[in-house]
Amino acid sequence: MKVYIIGYGAIGKALAVFLKREGRDVTLLRGRRGEGAKGEVPLNITMPDDTVQEAAVEVATLDAFGELDGVVVLANKSFGNRQLAQSLVDKTGHSPLVILQNGLDVEAPFLEAGFKDVYRCVLFATAQVEDEMMVRFKPVAASPIGVIEGWTEILSKVVETLSTPSFQFNAEASIQEVIWKKAIVNSAFNSICPLLEIDNGVFYRNEEALAIARQVIEECLLVAKAKGVQLELGEVLNLLLQISKSSDGQLISTLQDIKKHRPTEIDTLNMAIAAMADSMKIGERVAVTRALGKLIKIKETVNL
Ligand SMILES: NC(=O)C1=CN([C@@H]2O[C@H](COP(=O)(O)OP(=O)(O)OC[C@H]3O[C@@H](n4cnc5c(N)ncnc54)[C@H](OP(=O)(O)O)[C@@H]3O)[C@@H](O)[C@H]2O)C=CC1
Ligand SMILES: CC(C)(CO)C(=O)C(=O)O
Known part of the structure; x- marks a missing residue:
């Protein structure tokens, strides 16, 4: 073919x-x-x-x-x-x-x-x-x-x-589970790393950055569950840490995009999760994920 x-x-x-x-x-x-x-x-x-x-x-x-x-x-x-x-x-x-x-x-x-x-x-x-x-x-x-x-x-x-x-x-x-797991991990990486202007290794090097990522993951898991996708906190955190270690020193795509004055994909990450939460009337449960997403939108706009 x-x-x-x-x-x-x-x-x-x-x-x-x-x-x-x-x-x-x-x-x-x-x-x-x-x-x-x-x-x-x-x-x-x-x-x-x-x-x-x-x-x-x-x-x-x-x-x-x-x-x-x-x-x-x-x-x-x-x-x-x-x-x-x-x-x-x-x-x-x-x-x-x-x-x-x-x-x-x-x-x-x-x-x-x-x-x-x-x-x-x-x-x-x-x-x-x-x-x-x-x-x-x-x-x-x-x-x-x-x-x-x-x-x-x-x-x-x-x-x-x-x-x-x-x-x-x-x-x-079971592609939906894999899509959600990766999208949740990306919602942490693609917002926190560009805001800190730091590489992907930050989560296994810095406990405070990891704590914020954990909050994002917990919020996103609520939305996944409301959508019928069951994932455990431990498995998503493990994936985040695994990627953090294996891509230590590398810059996440959103940070590369911002540095090159290009639009980012945050609308299909944090902002998509926030929009889904709003449509299911649980919008107030994703405050951190939404705020990080909005900060990326501002960083993207002022930088374009
Ligand atoms: N790179 C990575 O390590 C990873 C990437 N991904 C995902 O893979 C996908 C591709 O990423 P990547 O190759 O890194 O991205 P790049 O930015 O390197 O390339 C993306 C290409 O998309 C095209 N493009 C840009 N804007 C538009 C537009 N408005 N309409 C249509 N096409 C457009 C451009 O091609 P052209 O010049 O032909 O217009 C551009 O070269 C993304 O969704 C990314 O999140 C996922 C995991 C890892
Ligand atoms: C988290 C990572 C590096 C994994 O492939 C990725 O998805 C990206 O670069 O956008």
Whole structure:
């Protein structure tokens, strides 16, 4: 199956190089319409052992294609989803749409636009753009993909099509639990670290920062529970500490975005949790999560 990856960023470039090197048919599409021309671009991915994987990948714009027939992977930032859903709705036909993004309800714009074959991936890998042609990539574990709307047979095909030795995926039956667990952890990382202007290791180095993260997690767990997703405090705290240790010294995406004067994904993290809590009339129970999210919104706006 042909693979179209939307989003010429860290994750999109890494995935495209690994697929190309395995001989798969892959095209990287610019997420923002009209930017960039069609052609082969040499991309380099630096692995944790400092070896470099290189491939020339076809890069094109979305408007170069009338139809996208294959697997369509979204590796763009979630704030672009509403506009992308409109650009893609008449192009994808029965092609499965696989969303590789952090956050809650990121699939909503596609479901509302009538997409019928939608899969969600929770990424357990980190990628950082070093320069336009170079990305540093670190796999942490296989990244689970689950069905939002679609079929388990197609899910298996998607997992097989996207997996390579360097970037592995697996099929996950309980994807909502994994989505929530990661989104809760991100609501702590992506708000507290940028506000402190500090790297991800802060939670295992500093007890007071960890105490605030714990408050965020406790609040988010109430919302998850009200949504029918049961998670234990201990398992979410463990994931936070595990990521804090394994990405010690690295800057979370929201802090990188703020430093580069770009919009952030906080609307699909803390602000999404606050909005869900409001809609279930438990808005007053997520005061810390909401306040941290609002501070990020202010930091983002004054910085743009
Ligand atoms: N990098 C990481 O370590 C991790 C990333 N993730 C998630 O993966 C997703 C991709 O992240 P990452 O690759 O790091 O992000 P990058 O910022 O590196 O790349 C994202 C790409 O999204 C596209 N984009 C930006 N704005 C818009 C828009 N308004 N509409 C459409 N497309 C847009 C751009 O591509 P173009 O130039 O083609 O427009 C951009 O290069 C995010 O949801 C992130 O949270 C999750 C875990 C780890
Ligand atoms: C927490 C982390 C680093 C894990 O991959 C992440 O999700 C991000 O960079 O946004």
